[in-house]
Amino acid sequence: MALENKVPPGPLSEKWTKYKSTMNLVAPNNKRRIEVIVVGTGLAGASAAATLGELGYQVKCFCFHDSPRRAHSIAAQGGINAAKNYQNDGDSVYRLFYDTIKGGDYRSREANVHRLAEASTEIIDQCVAQGVPFAREYGGLLANRSFGGVQVSRTFYARGQTGQQLLLGAYQALSRQIAKGTVKMYNRHEMLDLVKVDGKARGIIARNLLTGELERFAAHSVVLGTGGYGNVYYLSTNAMGSNVSAAWRAVRKGALMANPCFTQIHPTCIPVSGEYQSKLTLMSESLRNDGRVWVPKSVADAEAIQRGEKTALDIPEEDRDYYLERRYPAFGNLVPRDVASRAAKVACDEGKGVSKTGLAVYLDFASAIIRYGKSEALTTGISNPTEAKIKELGEEVVAKKYGNLFQMYEKITGENPYKMPMKIYPAVHYTMGGLWVDYNLETNVPGLFALGEANFSDHGANRLGASALMQGLADGYFVIPYTIGSFLANEIRTPAFSTDMPEFEQAENDVANRMEKIMNIQGDQSVESFHRRLGKIMWDHCGMSRNAEGLKEGRQKIRALREEFYRDVFVPGRADEFNPELEKALRVADFLEMGEVMILDALERNESCGGHFREEYKSEEGEAKRNDADYTHVSAWEWDDTNPILHKEALEFENVELKTRSYK
Amino acid sequence: MKLHLKIWRQKTSTATGSYETHTVEADEHMSFLEMLDVLNEQLISEKKDPVAFEHDCREGICGACSMVIDGRPHGPQNGTTTCQLHMRAYKENDTITIEPFRVGAFPVVKDLVVERSSFDRIIQAGGYVSVNTGQAQDANATPIEGGIAAEAFDAATCIGCGACAAACPNGSAMLFTSAKVNHLAKLPQGQVEHKKRVQSMVAQMDKEGFGFCSNVKACEVECPKEISTENIAALNRAYISSMFTTSD
Amino acid sequence: MKWFINFLTSSIGKKLVMSLTGLFLITFLITHLIGNLQLLYNDGGESFNKYAKFMTSNPLIKMISYGLYFFIILHTVQGLMLWFVNKSKKGTTYAVKTKDNATWAANNMALLGTLVLFFLFIHMGDFWLKMKMDKLDMVTYDGGEAIKDLYARVNMAFKELWIVISYLIGLVALGFHLSHGFSSAFQTLGLRHKKYTPLINGLGLAYSILVPLAFAIIPLYIYFKN
Structure with missing residues (x-):
């Protein structure tokens, strides 16, 4: 299968403008007759559904939550990037483009990323007009902060709840269209299959989660904004309900899964505290602006801490290893996420972890508190302040900057981070891989589009902080409303589809059989226990660092687990009623297949790049070593029960020179 | 344990x-x-x-x-x-x-699962700014005083969980509704439709069958985002004045 | 006119009626108290009886008093209706009752209001009804015209311990009712601001303690005087 990326010709900076002004359009009178299904109501889905509704399409929008406002975009903390250059610090569309390409370790498509950087400025305008209360300076203009891996201040934020505020903006726009009748909203409906008619995506089968009933929905086109697959690891910063099923069902219908091994492990999460743990909580990247990461220099000290005989305060300054500052003097604690995560793993693998489980490092604010305290004492005119006074003043400054995060940490761990360094450990956070899409965000299944985290296109092998929100909204507000026309302009003569067509009946029967199969197993193990075991396999074999042997072993384990799942899972209740356990079971069944593709992809990619670190491919200093000659391509996987098939799309870099990423 | x-x-x-x-x-x-x-x-x-x-x-x-x-x-x-x-x-x-x-x-x-789509319908009645994608002016064209933006944010932190109505002995949705109204009312972008929004959101809230606020204020104690009943007072004020200053 | 009816029957409109009638009754209580404190004068009831005569015969006051009766009824009926409707809109109540999120008075306004209403029945039956029905003795001061001796009736009534106790219960209920009602009325009107709301709340607290207390002095004084 040849993967045609449909990138328009011309110079990079003119591609999108030219494309927009020459593409095929759908006239307003025709838009009214054309139906579009949007699955998912996160930033990408909600903004797409709202905008398509505004344009006049008849939209049907689906979410599995009780309300579209609960999609997991809501939990994003830090901010959203935009090349506004409001700070006059040298930012530009090109620089945002370049940072994103470089941050992604040169594994993303130039044209898509440049378009993303172009759209970024419009997003901020749009969100402000919707009433998103971004942080502002005293003069009333928008405030910015900086984020990891870049040298300009281009991140717009709303305290630590930027994702929430942006999602509510999109949700409000969506609500407006629902009230107008251009969007019909289906809450508590989960897509369980894609329906293809003559090779094109024409509808979905969704389960009404309240009644358990299977319902058929037809449209001219289907748009997926269904997020990433991080929950394949069971423990992640994703919400409990986040799943891969919609995308995976598309894969089962012929769509390709691109770069599935590219997963982002976020370095600053609250460590696992016990076997019962259900999810991990992120502590914003912004904390690394002031927090210093360290472990004890000696294993003996670390072991004493693990046994509870010593605490961080018992380790004198000279016995501490501030390993990020030591290894990466140029960027220090602010190295990109993949680098920081791996360094933490190395420290813990050496036995220097600082929690009971040995899987944690310190994030210490003591020196920031002293530094701020001294400067605060100076500015408030306190001469010869006592040490206690300095600490008190410093703590006040830190509280102003990170108060809500410190509070959250204390709520979860029961420890006071002002007195005792925070304990953090990397956790799965985001998945750069996703459905393969072309420049139009259309998958290889005609009429099926994928937006936001559900597609693979913009972040390469590693995503920079504050770029996920940008991509979700760019895709939904500013890309899909145009590019969907490339498909729909040829569909204006296509009448609405009837859900009585045999294709719909077939798809519904398939879903019903799949559910019946799972319900009838009536084994002895809970869905949750299978998910936990899958997560453990994925984390051990396809986690922060991978090797060929481990991956091969992981694949065998997953296949065995899948077999066991279909033999011994127990799902209580019935299929025709509200049944959260059945919902989980269907999702875990899909994760059990997705996991295998991730492992295959990781095994096939014989290089280290971004979030994908293969132990066999590293420099003498232990840094990631790319193989540009053989792997400057997108790996897109076609599912097959025995041996999934790999397709490749070559990545061409016409504007950026491929370099080794260095943060030393 | x-x-x-x-x-x-x-x-x-x-x-x-x-x-x-x-x-x-x-x-x-x-x-x-x-x-x-x-x-x-x-x-x-x-x-x-x-x-x-x-x-x-x-x-x-x-x-x-x-x-x-x-x-x-x-x-x-x-x-x-x-x-x-x-x-x-x-x-x-x-x-x-x-x-x-x-x-x-x-x-x-x-069991413990309830249906809260009534909250969605209150938002659909007017809890938005009517601006289509692409119609926006530059984000810095209208300065908004930092403190005002922060107040709007405080109201906007509502997570729509419904604890306010659950805590209320009357099952009233006033804290939820007022938080959204005030989030938008504080900002210049929300001013244009303010009066109409207030009236239609309150009408929808009544239609959904929520009880009447009697200022018990249990809602603000239970609100996980600690949204203040000052918002309810502001909604009352806006509603009353809108009734005497709109043409229909 | 339709808009006005829509307004008054909306949830906020109904509360506005409660607020405005409540504030009217709060104002009335003050004037009523000032008048009644004349019962404490040692002039054989002359000033009080003259005041009572004035209050029942002046055409303007009469007009206002009809308004007062109307507002009492409106406040009561509307209040009870809201309570009934709210109870039905809440549905089931919780198995565990918490005291941690609201004051007792705020949660029990209908109960308190009903207690105050019963007290009003006793109170008006004792004095207002007897005054209206011409059941009182007549008295003359300095050769003027004969007026009804409400003062004597009051003194007689407050010799009875059970009446005094029922007054005290009614006034405590009134105090609690006011402790929520006073500031609540302003909240409903939307009169709330960081700068002046503490003052309103302070005034409300003072009012809900001092006014019932001052009213309570009258029966207690008369009871112990005798």
Whole structure:
């Protein structure tokens, strides 16, 4: 299968403008007759559904939550990037483009990323007009902060709840269209299959989660904004309900899964505290602006801490290893996420972890508190302040900057981070891989589009902080409303589809059989226990660092687990009623297949790049070593029960020179 | 630690419910929902129906978790959602009573799960700024004083969980509605439609069957985002004045 | 006119009626108290009886008093209706009742209001009805015209311990009712601001303690005087 990326010709900076002004359009009178299904109501889905509704399409929008406002975009903390250059610090569309390409370790498509950087400025305008209360300076203009891996201040934020505020903006726009009748909203409906008619995506089968009933929905086109697959690891910063099923069902219908091994492990999460743990909580990247990461220099000290005989305060300054500052003097604690995560793993693998489980490092604010305290004492005119006074003043400054995060940490761990360094450990956070899409965000299944985290296109092998929100909204507000026309302009003569067509009946029967199969197993193990075991396999074999042997072993384990799942899972209740356990079971069944593709992809990619670190491919200093000659391509996987098939799309870099990423 | 749970069980929205008691072994570092996970694993291993409860992000922002713990929505700690409540707040042999949100406009779906789409319809009635994608001017064209933007943000932090209505002895949605109205009213972008928004959102709120606010103010105590009833006063003021200053 | 009816029957409109009638009754209480404190004068009831005569015969005051009766009824009926409707809109109540999120008075306004209403029945039956029905003795001061001796009736009534106790119960209920009602009325009107709301709340607290207390002095004084 040849993967045609449909990138328009011309110079990079003119591609999108030219494309927009020459593409095929759908006239307003025709838009009214054309139906579009949007699955998912996160930033990408909600903004797409709202905008398509505004344009006049008849939209049907689906979410599995009780309300579209609960999609997991809501939990994003830090901010959203935009090349506004409001700070006059040298930012530009090109620089945002370049940072994103470089941050992604040169594994993303130039044209898509440049378009993303172009759209970024419009997003901020749009969100402000919707009433998103971004942080502002005293003069009333928008405030910015900086984020990891870049040298300009281009991140717009709303305290630590930027994702929430942006999602509510999109949700409000969506609500407006629902009230107008251009969007019909289906809450508590989960897509369980894609329906293809003559090779094109024409509808979905969704389960009404309240009644358990299977319902058929037809449209001219289907748009997926269904997020990433991080929950394949069971423990992640994703919400409990986040799943891969919609995308995976598309894969089962012929769509390709691109770069599935590219997963982002976020370095600053609250460590696992016990076997019962259900999810991990992120502590914003912004904390690394002031927090210093360290472990004890000696294993003996670390072991004493693990046994509870010593605490961080018992380790004198000279016995501490501030390993990020030591290894990466140029960027220090602010190295990109993949680098920081791996360094933490190395420290813990050496036995220097600082929690009971040995899987944690310190994030210490003591020196920031002293530094701020001294400067605060100076500015408030306190001469010869006592040490206690300095600490008190410093703590006040830190509280102003990170108060809500410190509070959250204390709520979860029961420890006071002002007195005792925070304990953090990397956790799965985001998945750069996703459905393969072309420049139009259309998958290889005609009429099926994928937006936001559900597609693979913009972040390469590693995503920079504050770029996920940008991509979700760019895709939904500013890309899909145009590019969907490339498909729909040829569909204006296509009448609405009837859900009585045999294709719909077939798809519904398939879903019903799949559910019946799972319900009838009536084994002895809970869905949750299978998910936990899958997560453990994925984390051990396809986690922060991978090797060929481990991956091969992981694949065998997953296949065995899948077999066991279909033999011994127990799902209580019935299929025709509200049944959260059945919902989980269907999702875990899909994760059990997705996991295998991730492992295959990781095994096939014989290089280290971004979030994908293969132990066999590293420099003498232990840094990631790319193989540009053989792997400057997108790996897109076609599912097959025995041996999934790999397709490749070559990545061409016409504007950026491929370099080794260095943060030393 | 050993805990005794008295939990509301109700098969369907029309079935009559009752309390069931269970004993679980919990760890003090567990979140409240993880403790319920333990209970559910226990029930599943006994081939019994697990307790249905709504949850998703488990970090206090999605607003999905909706239960009343010992008479208080989201449990005993202020400014905390159920998922952020940890078991170190309890001690050995405590008995905990868990009920669904009790609000007429939030019918029970099953056990602790309630249907809150009435909140969505209130937003649909006008909780937005009517601006199509692409119509916006430059983001810095209208300066907004930092303090005002912060006030708008405080109102906008509402997670739509419904604890306000659940805490209210009248089952009123005034705190929810007023938070959205004031978030938009504070900003110049929200001014254009302000009066119309106030009237149509209040009308929808009444239509949904929420009770009348009698200024009990339990809502602001239970709100996990600590949204103030100052918003309710502002909504009252806006509603009354809009009635005398609009043409229809 | 339709808009006005829509307004008054909306949830906020109904509360506005409660607020405005409540504020009117609060104002009335003050004037009533000032008048009644004349019962404490040692002039054999002359000033009080003259005041009572004035209050029942002046055409303007009469007009206002009809308004007062109307507002009492409106406040009561509307209040009870809201309570009934709210109870039905809440649905089931919680198995565990918490005291941690609201004051007792705020949660029990209908109960308190009903207690105050019963007290009003006793109070008006004792004095207002007897005054209206011409059941009182007549008295003359300094050769003026004969007026009704309400003062004597009051003194007689407050010799009875059970009446005094029922007054005290009624006034305590009134105090609690006011402790929520006073500031609540302003909240409903939307009169709330960081700068002046503490003052309103302070005034409300002072009012809800001092006014019932001052009213309570009258029966107690008369009871112990005798």
